[in-house]
Amino acid sequence: MGEPRTPQEAIDRARNADVIGVAESLGAVFKANPEAGVPCPGCGGTDRFAVSRAKNVFSCRASGEGGDAIRLVRHVTGCGFAEAIEILTGVKPAPVRSPAEVANARREVNEYREKARRVAHGIWRSARRPGDLLRDYFALRGLEANPACIPTLREIAAHPYWTWSKERRCFVKLGEAPAMVAAITDAAGRFIGVHQTWLDLARANGKAVFFDPETGEQLDAKKVRGSQRGGRIVLRGPRTGASDDQPQFDRLAVGEGLETVFGWDHVKAPEWTALWVAINLDNMSGRATESVPHPTMVRADALGRKRMVKVSGPCPDMADTECLIVPPGRFSKVTFLGDGDSDGFSTTAAMHRARARAPADSHPEIDWAPPGMDWGDVANMAKQEAAE
Ligand SMILES: [Zn+2]
Structure with a gap:
């Protein structure tokens, strides 16, 4: 393997970064006209630092430094x-590999994925059609849908919960709980993984609680086995983009979680709308062409200096095909469901990527839940108000 090298694509992107924006994120405070001299964010002074908007370069008179965002x-x-x-850009130097090494690595990844897919399918086969467990969980969460009518959902009465032990360097079983499992399928409708939610109906949100025995940290009640990239859980409507796959559904709604999608469906009661769960926001939005500075988040580096935090920006990298892709020429409208309960800046950027990535003929739009809520909360509130 060769020496680590920064990919050319990242260098090009960094070179084209907006110098004014980068200077501001590094502490420059511009006047109304950013071309007027201000103190340099690197070496101070009063008016030695200026940028040329047209050339997208800076110059620092005192140090003689100048140029693009990288130089800055x-x-x-x-x-x-x-x-x-x-x-x-967030891109680290990576070792350059020969074509044979690349092919080898790809084969290993494929073998690993196929093994994981088989394990996931074993879990799916061991589960049974939805019965009392899912009916009671849905009732507890205020979800109106009837799980018995959804072929991609199943339940397991006692499902072991495993976690990775850093100390013992192996997976350890922490316990068992009832579980809801959902089939994750790819764009062709093939099974690629299983989404598992461990349940405890004695708790308010219905989810089981497990703690890491080494760190005491509360663990996620949801886990995926197999793959989720490019996948979806189809709650209603076509599994593929084929024109003869349930053509009566000519609209589509995509949300991050099962409860959010059901909640939105209940509140909006849309007609002929297929329901897909994207499982996580990254899978819904895909990769970004560039990362952008977060307006408020900062982190401390090794020397305790405050550094800006970069998050994925709003422009989709269309070369990323390993995310959920809305098929072109299939839906007359696609609605992406936005949760109002996560970090607003990065969620907004991700939702904009999802919308920009969708085919134009699907007239993509975003339907935001009110601030501080997801669509599951909205549905629950509507239900409570109706009962009062
Ligand atoms: Zn300077």
């Missing part, structure tokens, strides 16, 4: 070239 990051932070690229 290096002048201000004193870091090296590769680190500047990482600060600007």
